[in-house]
Amino acid sequence: MAEAAPRRHPTLDEVAEHAGVSRSVASRALNNAPHVSRAKREAVERAVRQLGYARNSTARALATRQTGAAALVISGEDPSIFADPFFARVIVGASAALDSADLHLMLCLAASDRGRKRVEELLRSRGADGVMLMALREDDPLTRMADEAQMPVVFGGRPVGSAPRWYVDVDNVGGAREATEHLVSLGRRRVAVICGRLDTEAGRARYRGYRDAMLGAGLDPFPPTEGDFTERSGAAAMAALLAEHPDVDGVFAANDNMAAGALRIVRETGRRVPADVAVVGFDDLAVAQVADPPLTTVHQPVEALGREMARMLVALVNGQDPTPLVLPTRLTVRASA
Amino acid sequence: MAEAAPRRHPTLDEVAEHAGVSRSVASRALNNAPHVSRAKREAVERAVRQLGYARNSTARALATRQTGAAALVISGEDPSIFADPFFARVIVGASAALDSADLHLMLCLAASDRGRKRVEELLRSRGADGVMLMALREDDPLTRMADEAQMPVVFGGRPVGSAPRWYVDVDNVGGAREATEHLVSLGRRRVAVICGRLDTEAGRARYRGYRDAMLGAGLDPFPPTEGDFTERSGAAAMAALLAEHPDVDGVFAANDNMAAGALRIVRETGRRVPADVAVVGFDDLAVAQVADPPLTTVHQPVEALGREMARMLVALVNGQDPTPLVLPTRLTVRASA
DNA sequence: GCTTCCAGTGGGAGCGCTCCCAAAGCGCAC
DNA sequence: GTGCGCTTTGGGAGCGCTCCCACTGGAAGC
Known part of the structure; x- marks a missing residue:
């Protein structure tokens, strides 16, 4: 006993x-x-x-040719990109879906040459049954690795300039359009934009959405003022914007972090939100609710994104052929606009 | 060719x-x-x-009896605990250290019975070369699993009521004491505390630090008002506190999220920060800088925590016998106190 | 009575690698 | 010419599991 x-x-x-x-x-x-x-x-x-x-799971893996693990690869130039709570939420969703398929989650922060080399090694040596790839930039070396990977690959968000066979994305264009239209419907006419990195598809798509909405309303879209999705860059962008166009009365920021930075600058220059400048963000992460005033923002289903990526990967691992997915976004109105 | x-x-x-x-x-x-x-x-x-x-990494693993992977297990009653950006920073640190030891990172969110079962399976089936364990609560079932695990285990933060052989922790008591002493040195005399979960060692240690400082200054410590480390719980705690003690002039919150919640309630009840109520947090995550006013808080070296955990694990995997580590904290003074 | 079928069983051949060890090759001192 | 010690080489035995397949015996069908 x-x-x-x-x-x-x-x-x-x-x-x-x-x-x-x-x-x-x-x-x-x-x-x-x-x-x-x-x-x-x-x-x-x-x-x-x-x-x-x-x-012994290793022996089993050798005999069955299945590792029982899926990798989530997050690309970026430096690891701090991962500090964005966005990814934590994606992981929560992915983890849940992988759990029910009995797959373990390997997390790869491919933020250095060394990191990318190790991802490549992982893909080539079949250390996982499949991969989820996120945050690819233009000409990202991971794109090539994904092509050559001898295992299923699911993209989270589309890579710039190419539509992979399997991906899960959110409706960036639609969300940005709705955000901008909301500002316009509030009577704002000089609506500026703080873009995300324009070497990411999300950054470009959100600018497109803004641009579409402005043109649709017969207004002049601003040229892109680019940030890198951080609070600091949002603040810098807002400062630059106000310096050049002191009469701006609305801002669409391509994510909440940058919106929070913008909010801070608007306050610091003695303007009121939303009375003088209305601000809309994108993401609807925790920061949106904590911001002062609470941020009107485009809600995107972040955990669902992770969950659906994982589900799609599981389907692929099981030999099915799922279809790409674009998840809806939804404007959430709070005090900032 | x-x-x-x-x-x-x-x-x-x-x-x-x-x-x-x-x-x-x-x-x-x-x-x-x-x-x-x-x-x-x-x-x-x-x-x-x-x-x-x-x-083929699996075949190699079988022959060498080394999987080439380390697991990071994050315990909690529900997965949303992982949304705390704290863990993302830990991961950044751990990932870097594992990278240089050529170990992959498996991330396990042990937030459900199913999740815990899978962690146990992972530990027993030697699906990894070692484990890092975080966020254990009192009587956490993972404690037993760790004891029985046939592989090296490093704790991140000490579990309640036991000192494991290998751990990395931060100086929670010292940090909380310093935070409280700072409030006292500002002339505050009715300094309340919003605790973290008291079934975690971090929650308890931070309350101890607060208590020590109050007694040391000849002041009456408040009894613990418990939150669960979320913004919402901080707000609720602050509301309760102000209802019972409207004359509170200082608050130490056991993390930044709760401090942010407290800030919000203080503002909403028409009090000024720090003039009427000074607030100090703990963590020094991004939210501290975004808060209005920016939060005075106890800085803890979160990425270093992850890095040192990983390093310790690597040492163990290599057959060494490292010594436990307690990392220093440091008060960072901003506008809220 | 015979065949047919199938649940139940165990032997054996992998999966693709590492690593021990015996053997071969070779220079060099005596 | 012999012996010693070195590097280099390849055969073979695992690592611990899965899965194919051949075999058994009892129930069912004729």
């Missing part, structure tokens, strides 16, 4: 011997496969308990 | 044959091991290139 902690891990052979059955039967019993009599099944279960057996 | 994409992955045997050497020599050449002549080494390299060979 006592589950003695074994010095060395018992193998399936030892379990089989202890239970008085063959290795095949023991294996089948362990995997809940058919063709095992009730008696032997119970004998195996008993032996497992008594020996404290736990199957 | 052409690196034809192989339908089936070539094996080391095929590489060896193609290079006209034995499998052993090919293996040695690939691993940069000695006892390989220059000529054969080059022949192997050529064959690798021509066949587009990539070693």
Whole structure:
């Protein structure tokens, strides 16, 4: 009865011997496969308990050619990109979906040459059953690696200038358009834009959405003022904007972090939000609610993004052929606009 | 010359044959091991290139009994705990350290029974070479799993009521004491506290630090008002506090999220920060700088925490016996106190 | 009575790598 | 010429699992 902690891990052979059955039967019993009599099944279960057996996942992986793991690769020039709580939410969603498919999550921050090299090694050496790829920039070396990867690849957000076979994205254009239209509907006429990085598809798509809405309303779109999705860059962009166009009365920022930075600058220059300048963000992360005033923003289903990526990957691993997905966004109106 | 994409992955045997050497020599050449002549080494390299060979990491893992991966397990009752940007920073640090040891990172969000079961399975089936464990609560089932794990375990923060053999922690008591002393030095006398969860060691230690400082200054410590480290819970705690003690003139919150919530309530009840109520947080994450007013807070070296955990784990995997580590904290004074 | 079928069983051949060890090759001192 | 010690080489035995396949025996069908 006592589950003695074994010095060395018992193998399936030892379990089989202890239970008085063959290795095949023991294996089948362990995997809940058919063709095992009730008696032997119970004998195996008993032996497992008594020996404290736990199957060696590596050996199993070698025999089945399945690692039981999926990788989430987040690209970027430096690791701080990952500090964006956006990714944490994606991971929560992905993790849940992988859990129910019994896959482990490997997280790869491909933010240095070394990191990218290790991702490549992982892909080539089949250290995972599939990959989810995020935050690719223009000419990202990971794009090539993905092409050559001998395993399923799902993109989170589309890479710049190419439509991969499998991806999950959010409706960036539609969200940005709706945000801008909201500002216009509030009577704002000099609506500026703080873009995200224009070497990412999300950055470009959100600018397109803004531009479409402005043109649609018969207004002049501002040229892009580019930030890098950080609070600091949003503040800098807002400062530059106000210096050149002191009469701006509305701003669409391509994410909440930058919107928060913009808010700070608007306040610091003595203007009121939303009375003097109305601000809309994008993401609807925690910062939007904490901001002062709380941020009107485009809600995107971040956890669902992660979940759907993982689901799509699981489908691929199981030999299915899922179709790409674009998740809807939704304007959430708070005090800032 | 052409690196034809192989339908089936070539094996080391095929590489060896193609290079006209034995499998052993090919293996040695690939691993940069000695006892390989220059000529054969080059022949192997050529064959690798021509066949587009990539070693199968699973087979290697089976033979070497090393998976090449380390797991980071984050415990919690529900997955949203992971949304705290704190963990993202830990991961950035850990990931960098693991990268230089050529270990992959497996991320496990053990927030459900299913998740915990899978962690247990991972530990027992040797799906990783070692584990880092974080955010354990009192009587956390993961504590037992860690005891029984047949692999190195490093704790991030100490678990409640026990000192594991290997851990990395931050000086929670010292930081909280310094924060409280700062409030006292500003002339505040009715300094309340918004605790973190008291079933975590960090929550308890920070309350102890607060208490020590109050008693040391000859002041009456408040009893704990408990939050759960979220903005919302900080707001609720602050509201409760002000209802019962309208004359509070200082608050130490056990993390920045809760401090931000407190700030919001203080503002909403028409009080000024810091004039009427001074507020100090703990963590020094991004939210501290974005808060209005910017938060005086206890800075803790979050990325270093992750990095040192990973380093300690690498040392353990390599058969060394590192010593536990407590990282220093430092008060960062901004506008809120 | 015979064949037919199928659940149940165990042997054996992998999966693709590492690493031990015996053997071969070779220079050099005696 | 012999012996010693070194590097280099390749064969083979694992690592611990899955899965194919051949075999058994009892129930069902004729």
